[in-house]
Amino acid sequence: MKISYNFHGLRGNLTTRIAVRRQPFRRRTVSRLHGEYWKVFTNQWLIGGQIMSEELDIKHEEHDRGGRYFAEVKGGTAELTYDKVRKNVINVHHTFVPPESRGGKIAQTLVEKAVEEARTNDTRIIPQCPYVDKLFQRRSDLDEVRAI
Known part of the structure; x- marks a missing residue:
């Protein structure tokens, strides 16, 4: 099944481009798709993977x-790891979400849980992980727990 498109010079089959390009489309391009093509298109490309429909059961291990x-998510375990400085x-140095579950804001939810507990325990966070650092740069409400 082929859906032909032309987006900023990219031409080809929608199903092959889903795995290769993860750029959001402009509204006028998306509005050309109809029916079940639209459903496939929005779930896998525009939103960037699975949508989190249920609350995550986030657990915390500390040593x-x-x-x-x-x-536990589709494809394995999503995690955020840290060291006590x-x-x-x-120091939050690593986040990981299995490829099957990426794009559903799972990593962001893990970071928000860490921030919530940091606020509760009066702890500061050093965002060494590139994803966490970008999230801290974008959201000013996280500045109060940032260590540097």
Whole structure:
């Protein structure tokens, strides 16, 4: 089944481009698609993967040097790991979401859980992970827990 399109010079089959290009389309381009093509198109391309329809069951494991927030998702375990730098400072250095579950704001939910607990425990966060750092740069409400 082919859906031909032309988007900023890209021409081809929609189903082959879903895996290759993950750029949002402009509204006028999307409005040309109808019926079930629209459903496939919005779920896999515009939104960028699965939509989180249910609440994640986020668990927290902690040990003397660090810990992790994790949740079981489609394809495996999504996690955010951190190290304890000082008594009230943690260094978030890694986030991972399995490829099958990417695009559903799962990593963002893990970061928000870490921030929520940091606020509760009066802890500061060093966002060493590139994803977490970008999220902290975009959202000014996270500045109060940022360590540097």
